Amino acid sequence: MMVFRKSIPRRTFLRGAGTALALPLLDAMFPAFATARQTAPLRATRLSFLAVPNGIIMDQWTPTASGKNYSITPVLEPLAAFKDRTVILSGLANNEARKLEFEIAGDHPRACSAYLTATHPKMTSGADIHCGVSVDQIAAKELGKRTLLPSLEIGLEMPMVGACESAYSCV
DSSP, X not given: OOOOSOOOOHHHHXXXXXXXXXXXXXXXXSOTTOOHHHHGGGSOOOOOOOOOTTOOOHHHHSOSSOSTTOOOOTTTGGGGGGGGGOOOOOSOOOGGGSOOTTOOOOHHHHHHHHTTTOSOOXXXXXXXXXXXXXXXXXXXXXXXXXXXXXXOOOOOSOOOOSEEETTEEOO
16 A cells, blocks of 8 residues: 555545445545544534434333443343443433413424424414524534534425414424
């Protein structure tokens, strides 16, 4: 192998290859003999949030012990290889998702709106929708400085307008 003190940007490689795959970092993408400290700024930090709107069987999800020596539960079994790098939070509540005195129903849209915003959404099906800025967008503002796309949202619902449940907007 010939060693040069040059590097190929990942996106340049992808454009040259004419593909749109998620390519892992290759050795050629870093300068030869570069230290971890020198290459750390080149690596983008990733952050993911997942929602399970229909719930989880909590006794199959939550470990019985806390700390490093917890035992993997059946639901978490696929993460066993990453146990040393996994943090499991439990016992949390988002009180902003609870209904207010004047609200009759709307548990589903209210809970989904409060999920990453920790704010109580305005009960409306009009254009005066209001909820807080979500934590993923706050993180994207900082983490996205080093990526082409600061944030990527993926949803599996049909586009909706109007009222969906109890005068809450579908948005």
